Amino acid sequence: MHASPVPGTEGYADNAGQLITRYTGVIAADKYKVVSHLLPRRAGAVLDIGAGTGADSAWLASLGHKVVAVEPVAAFREAGMRAHASPDIEWVDDSLPALSVMTARETRFDLVVLAAVWMHLAAEERSAAMENIGQLLKPGALLVMSLRHGPAPENRRIFDVSASETIALAARHHLKVVLSAQAPSVQQQNRHAGVSWSWLVFQR
Incomplete structure (x- = not known):
């Protein structure tokens, strides 16, 4: 358990019950x-x-x-373990930018996914996080990210992060952009609020 909220997770634990219900309705x-x-x-x-x-x-x-599922918010992690109990999913309490648990393992992955995560990090955190994520990718592996654009909930820590800025940061860490695309939110509530997403795919 974290003594205080991990940077970027502010507002999530306080609204965990409502958000867990919302997330259940999203088809991956x-x-x-x-x-x-x-x-x-x-x-x-x-x-x-x-x-x-x-x-x-x-x-x-x-x-x-x-799959190794990294989630620092205990309520989400516990709900996930109950809802998706599987020998093919390992749950880990870890967080960006350091990813200290995962980097200590020295395991490398074929695919790393960060959906609706990156914009919660401040600029200096994003720089450190990109370096640490890069170290977890096998040669030729993919990194998939989505960036939220539009109005943010009042109690969330969300920064305005562009696709171009993220592509430039990834390039400094030897990650080549494979795809950059825009997409509407799959959640009706977000679409009505004017939320859209950038999707980025990088290769090591």
Whole structure:
């Protein structure tokens, strides 16, 4: 358990019950539609950073992957373990930018996913996080990220992060952009609020 909120998670624990219900209604295959054609077809090792309640991890596991689901918010992690109990999903209490638990393991992954996570980090945190994530990728592995644009909930720590800025940061850490695309939110509530997403895929 974290003594104080991990930077970027502010507001999530306080609204965990409501958010868990909302997340349950999101279909991962729909959310990843714009990038799904690039995801590894062969079973591999996947790291889902900011896994929330585990819907994405469960979907990736259903495709044959072994998934490590990293989630610092205890309520989400516990809900995910209950809802998506699977020998193919390992839950880990860890957080960006350091990812100290994962980096200490020295495990490398075929795919790293950060959906709706990156914009919670300040600029200096994003720089450190990109370096640490890069170290967890196998040669040729993919990094998939989504960035939120539009109005933010009042109690959340969200920064205005552009796709171009993120691509430039990734390039400094030897990650090549494979895809940059825009997509509407799959959540009706967010669409009505004017929320959209940038989806980025990088290769090591």
